[in-house]
Amino acid sequence: MRGKFHSGNYHYLAMLIPGIALLAMFSIVPMFGVVMAFQNFNPGKGMWHSPYVGFENFSYMFHNAASWQAIRNTLIISVSKIIAGLIVPVVFALFLNEVKNMFFKRFVQTIVYLPHFLSWVIVAGIIKDILASNGLVNVLLMKLGVQDPILFLGSNFWFRPIVVGTDVWKEFGFSAIVYLAALTNINPSLYEAADIDGATRMQKIRYISLPGIQTTVILLATLSLQSVLNAGFDQIFNLYNPVVEPTGDIIDTYVYRVGFEQVNYEMGTAVGLFKSVISLLLIVTAYKLASKFAGYRIF
Template structure:
C-alpha cells in the first residue's frame, strides 16, 4: 500500500519531477565545475575582507569616535558631521575643486581614448600599429611617483621646458609647479599621458566586433573612410562609451589621491586640495576620524546617485546601460 506524504495541515504533498530534475542538474553542474568555482575563492575573500568588512567602520561617521573608547563606546552624534560638510567653508571649497577637476578630466581626458582608438583602427600596417599601441600603453605601467618625478624634472624653474622657453623664445621662466593657475591643466595633461593609451584597449576590443561586411558595403556605395567612421564605427562604440561614461560619473568625486598629493605645494593648496587629500589631512594628520569618514561616506553616496541617474539617462538614449 502506497502512503501519500502530507503536510502538517493534512494537504497531500506531491513531488514535482520537473523541479527535482532541475535541482539535480544544477547540483550536478556545480559538482562537475567545482574546481572552477574554487578559483573564485581568492577573489571573493579579497572583496569580503578588504571591501565589505571595512564598511562596518562607517559607523564612526555618526559618532565622535575615540580610538580609546572604540566603536561601541564612542559618543553617538547622529548627522552632526554631515551637517558640518555643508557648513564648513573649507569643505565647500574642496568640493568645488574636486568637481571642477573631475569635469576637466571628463571633458578633455575621456575623449582622448576614443580618438586614439579610432586613429589606431585606421592604421593598416600591423607592425606599425602594434608599435604605436605599445608606446601609448607604456605610461600606464608607471607609478604616479615616477610620473610626477618626470613632470618635476621637465617643468621646474631650470628644467628642460623653461630652458627651451628662455633660449629659443626669449621668455621669462614660468613657475609651472608653483603657479596655482597651472595646477589643474598639469593634472589633466598627466592623466591624459598616463591613462589614455590604456583606455583605448576597451574601445579597440569593441571595434574588433564590428562586421567587416559593413565597411565593404559602405565602400561599394562610395563612402569615404571618414563617412565609414562616422556612420559605422562611432555608432558601434556608442554602448561602450555610455557604459564607461556612467562608471566615470560614479567616481566623479574621486580624482586620485596619489597624483594630487604628490603635486600639492603650499602655493597650490587652495586650488589643488580635493576631497581625497582633504580626508587624508583631516583623518590622518588631524586625527579627526569621524569627520573624515563622513566626507568619505558622502562621496560614496553621491557616486551611487550619479551612477543610477546616468544609467537611467543612458537607457533613454537607447543604450543598455550598466544594469
C-alpha cells in the first residue's frame, strides 16, 4: 500500500500545491501582521521595530463609542440576516415542493438561484438605480401620491431593512436547494398515507415535510452562528455612505475606514483580531451544537 502511494499518487498531491500556496500567501503569512495590534505602529520603522504598547489599542477600542457602534450594527444586521435567511428559503422550498409541474418548478428554481452568482458590485449598482430619488420605486410612489422622493440609501431607518432584504433576495434561492434536496429524501409513502386519511396540503407540510427537514434546518441554523460577526462587507461597502454610518457601519467597514482611510493600522488590526478571536469561538460553538443536535461531525 505504501509503495503504491509513492509510485502513483504524487500527482494528486501536486494538484494541491496551487491551493496551498494561495492559502499560505493570503491566510497564513498575513497572520504575522497581528503583532501590530500590540504596537504603536510606525510605517517608517516597520512592524518589527515599532514600540510595543501591550493591550493599549484594545483598551482604546473598548472605550471608543465608534467601535461599540460597529459591533452593535454588525450583530443587528447579521442576526437579522441569519433569521430571514433561514425562514425564507424553508418556506420557499416547502411551497415549491408542492408544485407538480416539473418544468415550471425547475424554471422558478433556476430563476431564483441565479442572483447568487452576481457580484455585490453589480447588485449594489442595480439597487442604487432602483432606489434612487428618480429611480423606479420613487417614481411609482410619486404616482401613488407620495409628494417627495424617499432617500432609501440615505436613511438610517431604511438602510438596515434594505441590506437584509437584498441579501435574502440574492441568497435564498441557493439556500433553498439544500432544503429541496432534503425534501426529496422523505418517504413518499408518508404522503400517500396522508392522502388516504384526507389530509390537506397544509397539513402534509406541517406534519410530514417540516419534520422531515427538521434536522437539516437545525444543522444550518447552528452552523450559521459562526457568521454572527460577518454582516457582509462587500454588500455594505458598496451600499453605505457617511450618512448611514450610525446604522450601517459594521466591524469590517470600520476596520477598513480606520486602517486604510485614517491610516491607523494598529487600531484596525486590533479590531480585526478581536473579531477573529470571537469568530473562532463561535465556529467551535456552532460545531459543538451541530454535533449535539444534528449529528454533524467533521472530525
